[in-house]
Amino acid sequence: MSESMILATTLEELRQARALLENPLGLVPTMGYLHRGHLSLVERARAECASVGVSIFVNPTQFGPKEDLTNYPRNLEGDLKLLEAAGVDLVWMPTPEIVYPPGFQTWVAVEGLTSPLEGAMRPGHFRGVTTVVAKLFNAFQPQKAYFGQKDAQQAAVIRRMTRDLDFPVDITICPTLREADGLAMSSRNTYLNPQERQAATVLFRALSAAKAAYDSGERDAESLRVLMRETIESEPFAKMQYVSCADYDTLEELQTVGDKALLSMAVTLGKTRLIDNFVIGD
């Protein structure tokens, strides 16, 4: 751990600072506007690694043309205070032009895993995610990297990419952190007005209902999906985009729930789109 946190903007600054940090380095990639969920990843990295690096970059290539790139919340000063207090060694805050200079034309894409769920609703999203994460791995050269279970499909896709491309990086997926009423922590929660904020617990309620049914012996996947759908439909301010009860590894929809499954959903509240998930049967 170094005495004070190093801030890098260019890739050269990052590489120079990183070369002085001890291995293993743990990387926590973020889009900033940090909440306790992000900090739990940083704490895990701090506990497990000699050095901790964090990137703050709102990655334009993972946003669709009609998505919230320009409005995505930012609070760089606050983020840096939190990271310094958490004992982070190195923060990279590149500009979009540094990450995607003129002439940029190389993409990393995972195929099958990115087809359903978020991939179906957000074409190109995961290609943006895997490309930027590959770049972060090459830029930071971490031995370990930390991601949240909140983005369950992203976690599966990044694990797959890391294995398929032989990146020498251990991927750790950390549990979702929740507010007292069950709402999963997300930078996008800041978009919610008070009414929407209250209604937003519907994701947790729907997942909890399906999990309770599973725990009581229900193994028919469609019954669990119907239960989640009905819970969401009972909330007047919420609109369902999808509900899923899928194989944990392939993310294909199940007929019957076996050993381990992913319950997941996307719901809009007004203009805000939220996702959440539970893993059952593990």
Added chain:
Amino acid sequence: MSESMILATTLEELRQARALLENPLGLVPTMGYLHRGHLSLVERARAECASVGVSIFVNPTQFGPKEDLTNYPRNLEGDLKLLEAAGVDLVWMPTPEIVYPPGFQTWVAVEGLTSPLEGAMRPGHFRGVTTVVAKLFNAFQPQKAYFGQKDAQQAAVIRRMTRDLDFPVDITICPTLREADGLAMSSRNTYLNPQERQAATVLFRALSAAKAAYDSGERDAESLRVLMRETIESEPFAKMQYVSCADYDTLEELQTVGDKALLSMAVTLGKTRLIDNFVIGD
């Protein structure tokens, strides 16, 4: 330099052996059936790096369904003798199942640069090349990597990928080695029967004619293309696939030749497809 050359098959064997080698490591990726062109890359790496690694892998994903994957020439025993004599430290000879295990679904693709020339004739070829080279970079963790100018578009694509994805690897492109009569060295030359072998000098003759015209002041790109085309058409055993006079960086066809251009072509002789190129004006 280690006492004797280490042979690795699995990724784990490679990583263990590599961890013991000094930096900088120079990597020479090959498909085997080595000729003096390959050895010139190894010699360059040997001169510039503390350690030298070589991969021998006939990469199935860079061959089209109607291409010569199954017939591609192989001589592993001979290759290893040449590499040992050249002072190589570590050779990786993975099986296709090691490089592409079941469930593999991640691809690295360069966009614009791969559209013309070889990319137009061989759909998917460069996606296979960039994917396997990204994997080799992650597996070997080299500081430097060496490729031949003979595959000019491949060299441009790999440089682009390395820069775009921030791989911390210096790419060195080494000059094409030629037989006494000008034929560029290639593992595929072994396919040629004596008649085709003689006719195969047409690539060098066509490139030389265009270069002579350029050196005499010709700056009209189409005139250079016509000259190459006519030379190829004058050889009864040769059939032109394409001739090109393109911008050195973008590979777009030129109208007027400025500072630096790539003359390139693909020609078939019987069932054998050969490529060659000259850089002019540098």
